Amino acid sequence: MQTHRDVNKGAWTVEEDAKLAEVIAIHGAKRWNTIAAKAGLNRYGKSCRLRWMNYLRPNIKRGNISDQEEDLILRLHKLLGNRWSLIAGRLPGRTDNEIKNYWNSHLSKKIKQQLKEKDSGGSSGRLGFAADQKRRASRDDVKKMVEVKRSEENTNSTICNFNIEEEEEDHSIMGFNMDDFFDFSNEDPLKLEWISRFVQL
DNA sequence: AAAGAGTCCAACCGCGACCAG
DNA sequence: CCTGGTCGCGGTTGGACTCTT
Known part of the structure; x- marks a missing residue:
């Protein structure tokens, strides 16, 4: 039986990378503990996930940040x-x-x-x-942000019921969801003009 | 050349969210 | 509801590498 002590931690070897990639190609990138076992890797699933997400995954751009x-x-x-x-x-x-x-x-x-x-x-x-x-978007920031995004979109948005004059501090109870608001998945990368405008404000 | 300081980044850790049973 | 398994996130650490003295 494998104990906590027996588990391999630390830097990954080329062989481990290859095994992990092979198993993921067959079974997909999910159920990481199963993947770790199937690959015969003496590692936690969590460690495998991290290695895949941060290093082995296709389309990872390495090198200098432009x-x-x-x-x-x-x-x-x-x-x-x-x-x-x-x-x-x-x-x-x-x-x-x-x-x-x-x-x-x-x-x-x-x-x-x-x-x-x-x-x-x-x-x-x-x-x-x-x-x-540690700063998060402050109340005033959010007000401005919403205004800028609204003017940018000039259309119905997921935040249409947000009351800008609401006095609550907690954004989660201000009538919209911060995480939804920050989900940019439908917007073109590098072209978030409304963000640029907001930051300039 | 050597040693100490500083930098960088891969990897670990702890925690919370989510979900199936 | 409760519980255990899984996943994803942000904070932190360890060690290799580089720079400075």
Whole structure:
């Protein structure tokens, strides 16, 4: 019987990658514990899923993040906060893990630097960086966002019953669903003009 | 050349959501 | 309802690599 201790953790070998890919090609990318067993991998299903999603999956784009992608990440992060999977969903071929790493190693520093420069220009009472990084779209942000998206769409939307003057803090009880709102799956990647406008606001 | 500091990223962990039985 | 299995997410860690002194 396999114990917790026996399970292989750590870096994946080429052989393990090949076995995993082979089993997924046959059985599909689901039931990860079964896949791990079928592949004869001494790993948890969870580990297999992560390896597949972040490394082995077809159409994974590896290598440098382009300026255009970086710009989009910055805009979406400003809008969504640390919702990496949502952000990754707007960047074809990029994974949430990759974007999260890129943010933590590159962009957070960049923004920190920009804030420093701003602060030295006389502003006071700003949120700390840590708080800023954890920031989610604020109430005012959401108001503006809805207005911009409405004007962009000029049509019925899933948020048509949202009352902008509502005083509740919790967005989930403001008459619309934040996750639905941030589901951009029907919009053209890299062309979210309304987001750009909102961020400019 | 060596050692310590800093950077990067693959992978793990814990938690919550979802769903079938 | 409850429970156990599964999945997906965001935070964190570990170690390899690079840079600096």
